[in-house]
Amino acid sequence: MKNFILPIEKLVASFSRLPGVGRKTAVRYAYYIINSKEADVRAFAQSMVEAKETVHYCRICGNFTDKDVCDVCKRGDKSVVCVVAEPKDILALEKVSDYVGTFHVLHGLLNPLDNVTPKDIRIKELLERISVDGVHEVIMATNPTVEGEATAIYIGNLLKPLGVKVTRIAQGVSLGTDIEFVDEVTLTRALEDRREI
Amino acid sequence: MKNFILPIEKLVASFSRLPGVGRKTAVRYAYYIINSKEADVRAFAQSMVEAKETVHYCRICGNFTDKDVCDVCKRGDKSVVCVVAEPKDILALEKVSDYVGTFHVLHGLLNPLDNVTPKDIRIKELLERISVDGVHEVIMATNPTVEGEATAIYIGNLLKPLGVKVTRIAQGVSLGTDIEFVDEVTLTRALEDRREI
Numbered sequence: 001m002k003n004f005i006l007p008i009e010k011l012v013a014s015f016s017r018l019p020g021v022g023r024k025t026a027v028r029y030a031y032y033i034i035n036s037k038e039a040d041v042r043a044f045a046q047s048m049v050e051a052k053e054t055v056h057y058c059r060i061c062g063n064f065t066d067k068d069v070c071d072v073c074k075r076g077d078k079s080v081v082c083v084v085a086e087p088k089d090i091l092a093l094e095k096v097s098d099y100v101g102t103f104h105v106l107h108g109l110l111n112p113l114d115n116v117t118p119k120d121i122r123i124k125e126l127l128e129r130i131s132v133d134g135v136h137e138v139i140m141a142t143n144p145t146v147e148g149e150a151t152a153i154y155i156g157n158l159l160k161p162l163g164v165k166v167t168r169i170a171q172g173v174s175l176g177t178d179i180e181f182v183d184e185v186t187l188t189r190a191l192e193d194r195r196e197i
Numbered sequence: 198m199k200n201f202i203l204p205i206e207k208l209v210a211s212f213s214r215l216p217g218v219g220r221k222t223a224v225r226y227a228y229y230i231i232n233s234k235e236a237d238v239r240a241f242a243q244s245m246v247e248a249k250e251t252v253h254y255c256r257i258c259g260n261f262t263d264k265d266v267c268d269v270c271k272r273g274d275k276s277v278v279c280v281v282a283e284p285k286d287i288l289a290l291e292k293v294s295d296y297v298g299t300f301h302v303l304h305g306l307l308n309p310l311d312n313v314t315p316k317d318i319r320i321k322e323l324l325e326r327i328s329v330d331g332v333h334e335v336i337m338a339t340n341p342t343v344e345g346e347a348t349a350i351y352i353g354n355l356l357k358p359l360g361v362k363v364t365r366i367a368q369g370v371s372l373g374t375d376i377e378f379v380d381e382v383t384l385t386r387a388l389e390d391r392r393e394i
Contacts, residue, residue, distance in 0.1 A: 004288065005263050011248040014241040018226050024378075029215050031285055033245055034252050034261065041249040044211040045242035048230055051208040052238040055231050064231065066202050088228055091201065 008034065060129070062105035062122050063087050076102035078133040083126065083155065084141050085109050085148065093141060101139070104129065109147035110154055123155060130162055137165045144171050205231070257326070259302035259319050260284050273299035275330040279338050280323065280352065282306050282345065286376045290338060293384050298336070301326065306344035307351055320352060327361055334362045336391055341372050353394040364391035 003009050008030055015026035033041055057063070058070035064087045065071070072090065080101030084090060090103050106121040129135060138159055142148035156166040172190035173182050182190075200206050205227055212223035230238055254260070255267035261284045262268070269287065277298030281287060287300050303318040326332060335356055339345035353363040367390030370379050379387075 005252070005261065005268075007244075007248040007251045007263055008261060010244040014244045017229075017237075017241075019229050020222075020225070025217075027285070028217070030248065032214075032216050034248055036249070038249055040214075041245055044214075045245045047204075047207045047211045048238055048242045048245075051204040051227065051231055052233070052235055054204045055202070064202065064205060066204055071202075086228075088224065 004030075057105075057107075061103050062107055062125065063090050063103060073102055076100060078102055078129075079135055080137045080139070081126070081129065081133075081135050082139040082141050083152075085143060085151075089141065101137075104138075106142070106151065109142060109145075110151045111147045118154065121151070123158070126155070127158070127162075130159065130164055135164060137167060140166065140168045201227075254284075254302075254304075258300050259304055259322070260287050260300060270299055273297060275299055275326075276332055277334045277336065278323070278326060278330075278332050279336040280349075281338050281376070282340060282348075283377075286338065289377050289379065289384065290388075292381050293388055295385070296388060298334075301335075303339070303348065306339055306342075307348045308344045315351065318348070320355070323352070324355070324359075327356065327359055332361060334364060336388070337363065337365045337394070338376065340376055341368060341370050341374070350394060363394055365394050366391050 004012065004027075011030040011033060012023065012026045015021055015029045016023060018026075021029070033044070036044075054066045055064050056066075058065040058068075058073055060069055060073045063070045063072060072094070077100050081104050082093060082099065082101055083104045083106060084093065085106050085108065087105050090105065093099060093103070104122070104126050106123070106126075108116050108121040110116055110118065110121065126138075130138075138155070140152035140155060142151050152168050156168075159166050170193055171186065172193055173179060173186065179187070201209065201224075208227040208230060209220065209223045212218055212226045213220060215223075218226070230241070233241075251263040252261050253263075255262040255265075255270055257266055257270045260267045260269060269291065274297050278301050279290060279296065279298055280301045280303060281290065282303050282305065284302050287302065290296060290300070301319070301323050303320070303323075305313050305318040307313055307315065307318065323335075327335075335352070337349035337352060339348050349365050353365070356363045366387040368387075370376065370383055370387050376384075
C-alpha cells in the first residue's frame, strides 16, 4: 500500500488510535485537519493537551473534574450513593433530574479473566465513604452484563453487613423497544419485576 | 442537556468539528484522550500542529507535500498529466502501478451553484504546464458526477485547440462513487479504457 508523506502518515497514525477509527476514517480526519485554518488546528491541539493536563479524578467520587472535589459531590446528597463503572455513566444518570444523591465511580468492573480483582477498582474508597458520610443507600448502577452483575452482587455482599441498604437499578424492557425483539433473559426479568398499575 | 466540565466540553467541541463526528462519538474520543498517557496526548497534538505546519501544496501539481515539489512530480513522466479534483484522489490513482505520469490537482470542481468558476480551480496552472512541460496527453480523472463531468468537458474544450490529446477515464467507475474509495481493479480498467473527449 502506498503511503502518504511522513507528517500526514504520523497524523493518520494518531487518529487511527481513537476508538473505532480505521485507516480510511483517520485519513478523512487528517485531510480535514490539513485543510483547516492553522489557528483552528492549534486550538484543537491545545484543547487536547489542556484537557489531559487539567482533568483528573474527583478525590471523593472518582468522577472527572478540574477541581479537587467535583460539582456533583459538592451539591449532592451524600447519604445516597449511586455506584457506576465509568465517569461517562454519571452524565447519563445526572440527566434523570429527580436523582439528588452523589455518585461513586469504580473505574472498572470485576473481571477475573482480565485479572481485574476487587483491589483494582475503587471499592476501598466506597467503603470509606460509607462510614464517613453516613451513607444509608447504595444504588448499584453498573451495566447489566456478566461483569456488571457480578460487581453489583460482590459489593452488595460487602455492604449489607454494614447495615447499608443496597439496591440495583431495575431491569426490564426499555422505552420504545419492540417486545417481539427483546431477548428472553430481559423478558424474564421484566416479568419477575412486574409492578401493579 | 447537562454539560461536562469546561476542558472536556472544549475537547468534545473540537472533535465534533471532524467530518461525520457527532456529539456521542466526540465524547468517546474525548474520554479516550483523557484516559491516554500525557506523552501520547502531547504527541497526538504535536502531530496535528506539525502536519498543518509542514504540509502544503506542491508548486507544480498542487498535491500535498512537505517539500517544494512533491515526489510524484519528481519521478513521474511530465508529458502525461492526470487531472484530479483533490489530493486524496492521487493516492488512489497511484496504486495503479502501470500509471507512470504525473498529476494535477484542481482543488475543486466547477460548480455554478456554489459559485465555483474556472478561475477558482487550478486550470490556469494546468495550462501553464501544457506549454512548459510539453504535455501530450491530459487524462481527466475527476469524479463521475455532474460537477466532475462538466469540469472534464470544460477543460477538454480548453485543451483540444492546443493540440493536446485529452482523455477521460472510462465509465468503468460506477456513477456517483468517490474515486478515493474505488478498488484498484476498477481503477486500472478505467485508466485502460480512457477515451478522447
